[in-house]
Amino acid sequence: MPRDLLQATSLKRSFHEGGRELHVLRGIDINVQRGQMVAILGASGSGKSTLLHLLGGFERPTACSVIFDGRNIYDLPGGKLDHYRNQHVGFVFQFYHLLPELTALENVMIAAMIRRGPLSWLAGQGATRQRALALLERVGLRERTRHRPAKLSGGERQRVAIARALMNQPDVLLADEPTGNLDRNTGANILQLLTELHDEGQTMVIVTHDEHVAARAESRGSVRRLVDGQLDGL
Amino acid sequence: MFKWLLISKYLRRKLAPLFAALAVTVCTMMVIVVMSVMGGFLDLLQSSAHKLTGDVVIDANTYGGFPYYQDLIERIEKLPSVEAATPTVVSYGLLRLFDSTKPVEVMGIRPREMDRIVGFSQTLMWQSSDIDNLPTNIDLEKLSLDMRSPLATDDRPGCVIGIETNPVQWRDEKGQYNPGWAAVFSEAVISVLPVTTKGDFVDAQRLRCVVLNEFKSGLYEIDSSRVYVPFDELQRKLLMSGSTQSVDAEGNLVDKPTPARASEIMVKAADGYSPQQVEDDVAGLMNDFLAEHPELTVQPRVRTWMQRHHTLLSAVENEKGLVTFLFVIISVVAVVMVATTFYTIVLEKTRDIGVLRAIGASSYGVSKLFLGYGLGVGTLGSLVGLILAAIIVTHLNNIQDTLATRMFSFIAFVLVIVISSIIVTIATAMLCRRRDNRLELTVLAAAATLVLLSLTCYYLFPHVTLPGIASLDGQFGWRMWDPRVYFFERIPDRLDIFGSAWVVLGAIVSSVVGALIPAILAARMNPVEALRYE
Numbered sequence: 163m164p165r166d167l168l169q170a171t172s173l174k175r176s177f178h179e180g181g182r183e184l185h186v187l188r189g190i191d192i193n194v195q196r197g198q199m200v201a202i203l204g205a206s207g208s209g210k211s212t213l214l215h216l217l218g219g220f221e222r223p224t225a226c227s228v229i230f231d232g233r234n235i236y237d238l239p240g241g242k243l244d245h246y247r248n249q250h251v252g253f254v255f256q257f258y259h260l261l262p263e264l265t266a267l268e269n270v271m272i273a274a275m276i277r278r279g280p281l282s283w284l285a286g287q288g289a290t291r292q293r294a295l296a297l298l299e300r301v302g303l304r305e306r307t308r309h310r311p312a313k314l315s316g317g318e319r320q321r322v323a324i325a326r327a328l329m330n331q332p333d334v335l336l337a338d339e340p341t342g343n344l345d346r347n348t349g350a351n352i353l354q355l356l357t358e359l360h361d362e363g364q365t366m367v368i369v370t371h372d373e374h375v376a377a378r379a380e381s382r383g384s385v386r387r388l389v390d391g392q393l394d395g396l
Numbered sequence: 397m398f399k400w401l402l403i404s405k406y407l408r409r410k411l412a413p414l415f416a417a418l419a420v421t422v423c424t425m426m427v428i429v430v431m432s433v434m435g436g437f438l439d440l441l442q443s444s445a446h447k448l449t450g451d452v453v454i455d456a457n458t459y460g461g462f463p464y465y466q467d468l469i470e471r472i473e474k475l476p477s478v479e480a481a482t483p484t485v486v487s488y489g490l491l492r493l494f495d496s497t498k499p500v501e502v503m504g505i506r507p508r509e510m511d512r513i514v515g516f517s518q519t520l521m522w523q524s525s526d527i528d529n530l531p532t533n534i535d536l537e538k539l540s541l542d543m544r545s546p547l548a549t550d551d552r553p554g555c556v557i558g559i560e561t562n563p564v565q566w567r568d569e570k571g572q573y574n575p576g577w578a579a580v581f582s583e584a585v586i587s588v589l590p591v592t593t594k595g596d597f598v599d600a601q602r603l604r605c606v607v608l609n610e611f612k613s614g615l616y617e618i619d620s621s622r623v624y625v626p627f628d629e630l631q632r633k634l635l636m637s638g639s640t641q642s643v644d645a646e647g648n649l650v651d652k653p654t655p656a657r658a659s660e661i662m663v664k665a666a667d668g669y670s671p672q673q674v675e676d677d678v679a680g681l682m683n684d685f686l687a688e689h690p691e692l693t694v695q696p697r698v699r700t701w702m703q704r705h706h707t708l709l710s711a712v713e714n715e716k717g718l719v720t721f722l723f724v725i726i727s728v729v730a731v732v733m734v735a736t737t738f739y740t741i742v743l744e745k746t747r748d749i750g751v752l753r754a755i756g757a758s759s760y761g762v763s764k765l766f767l768g769y770g771l772g773v774g775t776l777g778s779l780v781g782l783i784l785a786a787i788i789v790t791h792l793n794n795i796q797d798t799l800a801t802r803m804f805s806f807i808a809f810v811l812v813i814v815i816s817s818i819i820v821t822i823a824t825a826m827l828c829r830r831r832d833n834r835l836e837l838t839v840l841a842a843a844a845t846l847v848l849l850s851l852t853c854y855y856l857f858p859h860v861t862l863p864g865i866a867s868l869d870g871q872f873g874w875r876m877w878d879p880r881v882y883f884f885e886r887i888p889d890r891l892d893i894f895g896s897a898w899v900v901l902g903a904i905v906s907s908v909v910g911a912l913i914p915a916i917l918a919a920r921m922n923p924v925e926a927l928r929y930e
């Protein structure tokens with residue numbers, strides 16, 4: 163039995179809102195193995211994004227912890243947690259979240275630039291650029307490298323975002339409703355791209371409220387349902 | 397590394413930081429201009445004051461002067477730190493010239509020694525060529541240094557008067573004196589009041605002399621009140637040249653010699669010695685001297701030229717400090733501008749900050765992004781301000797001349813420049829919009845047009861006369877700096893490079909400080925909340 167890449171047991175997260183305690187995640191048990199594709203299906207507001215943020219090292223759970231490769235990421239010192247977000251996970255957002263001032267190519271490259279000083283950046287610049295171009299080509303945007311996000315369609319923006327998430331060869335790709343903001347056709351294309359990436363060996367966790375997406379994932383991995391702050395099914 | 401990419405993008409694609417940079421530019425420019433001009437005045441005053449007294453001056457501290465000065469001078473000149481020393485006698489009296497009588501300070505000098513010590517000949521106003529109908533063999537400068545009448549038969553001594561003591565001399569609107577009104581070779585009658593060693597008045601003495609030249613020291617108070625005459629002549633008239641007899645305690649004449657007296661000794665430092673060092677050395681000598689002459693009840697004072705003119709110099713120094721301080725306070729505006737601009741940028745960029753954090757930027761990295769941004773705005777703004785200030789300061793006299801003589805033509809030219817630049821800017825903006833709304837191109841085009849047109853007009857300006865407007869120029873005109881009022885005829889126009897460097901540095905640091913609070917805010921931001929921010 164291979165060791166879990168990402169794992170959490172009875173993970174809890176609650177918010178204080180207007181003096182009341184809001185228990186969003188009430189005890190999540192999840193484990194993701196290398197090469198696996200996990201889909202999490204849940205209604206809007208069920209806490210899918212919150213779960214993904216916890217797995218991605220964005221914010222602390224109220225109780226319990228997230229174990230990555232045998233280590234609790236929230237026990238890491240601050241700098242190491244930044245490193246974790248940068249190197250070990252790639253995040254794809256529902257609303258793309260590209261930087262509007264940068265071109266598609268720069269948006270992809272920035273993931274590699276962000277933790278490098280000017281010197282090591284200059285040394286590796288050519289290789290970084292090549293990799294970013296190759297990724298853009300891989301997601302089908304060869305002709306759009308110099309476009310700014312405002313000049314790209316929703317599907318194209320999400321492709322740039324996926325290329326950015328893959329830039330540092332993350333161990334796991336976390337996708338938060340990657341098709342949620344797209345029409346059915348475009349969404350299907352994005353989903354196609356993600357499944358292809360999975361075929362190439364990319365570990366990923368996709369959350370969605372869309373049964374169609376879940377159905378696509380069913381054939382190749384596990385689908386879990388997020389209900390009442392807990393995951394069911396295996 | 398992402399920081400520099402984003403900083404350069406943010407700088408080029410946003411209008412707000414440009415305004416912040418503009419505020420920095422204006423403040424830097426103001427402070428540098430004020431500092432340079434005020435510093436220029438101070439320099440002028442200082443060099444004028446320095447030229448009046450040499451590096452170190454010993455003064456008698458009493459109207460009656462002090463004895464054994466020649467002996468003292470010989471000893472002083474032996475000091476390695478001293479190049480030369482010369483005595484003067486100083487008195488107050490009345491100058492009668494062209495039927496006008498004025499109170500003046502009369503100073504007896506040895507002109508050639510004075511020239512070695514303070515460059516006396518450089519303050520002389522007139523050369524032979526300035527004066528009409530002068531025989532060609534007469535050299536005014538040589539005459540002034542000899543202080544003798546040009547006529548061999550004439551036994552009157554010569555004198556050199558302060559240019560403003562001449563009752564008929566005046567300055568035109570450019571601040572120039574008129575050689576036609578020079579008092580050269582007119583007779584001046586100077587009356588002085590001698591006092592005895594006990595301080596009693598003796599009958600007023602009259603000294604008739606020939607005006608050989610006029611001098612301009614650069615200090616109005618001096619030029620309007622001082623007259624130079626030969627040392628020996630004045631010493632004799634003031635009864636300070638000594639005699640074989642003296643007056644004893646009961647007031648009887650006794651056969652005991654009275655030594656000659658002088659009022660001051662001016663000392664010039666040797667190369668490589670500071671006035672302060674000379675002052676120390678001379679003060680040491682003075683102590684020995686006083687020990688040898690216990691009868692000197694009033695002790696002469698040794699002071700550097702700066703101590704001597706302290707009140708005058710420190711007044712201007714104070715003014716300079718105060719004005720610079722006021723403008724620095726105004727410059728706090730720039731810091732506030734930068735802070736508010738950056739605050740809005742942080743708000744506007746909240747989501748992007750969340751994204752950056754989500755893909756791995758550290759909170760430190762994000763704060764550095766904004767600090768670097770402040771650095772960029774500060775550097776850009778202050779360097780442009782420095783360039784503008786340099787242009788303004790070095791052209792101040794032109795600007796002032798323009799305002800006085802061609803103000804309306806200038807306004808017309810400026811209107812032409814501004815209107816054409818606006819047209820070009822709008823045109824580029826419209827062109828750019830069709831392609832990719834690149835702010836930088838528009839700004840660049842506007843700036844380029846502005847610079848090009850300004851340069852063209854700058855070179856055309858003196859040559860082109862606009863009909864109609866020229867007559868307006870003739871009638872109205874504003875002289876912001878009337879040299880008839882102030883004593884230097886030119887506005888100081890040298891850039892204070894050392895001070896400017898400090899101002900630029902200060903502007904950059906202030907911008908970074910202005911960016912500090914927004915940077916901390918950005919660093920503290922929780923990435924998840926930042927991502928949720930709409």
Ligand SMILES: Nc1ncnc2c1ncn2[C@@H]1O[C@H](COP(=O)(O)OP(=O)(O)O)[C@@H](O)[C@H]1O
Nearest residue numbers: 177179186204205206207208209210211212213
């Ligand atoms: N920072 C927060 N403060 C208060 N409540 C929050 C916060 N973040 C999320 N929630 C609440 O948690 C619940 C789950 O949110 P979310 O994870 O975004 O749901 P989903 O992504 O499944 O639509 C929602 O009811 C939301 O209002």
Ligand SMILES: [Mg+2]
Nearest residue numbers: 210211338339
């Ligand atoms: Mg969500």
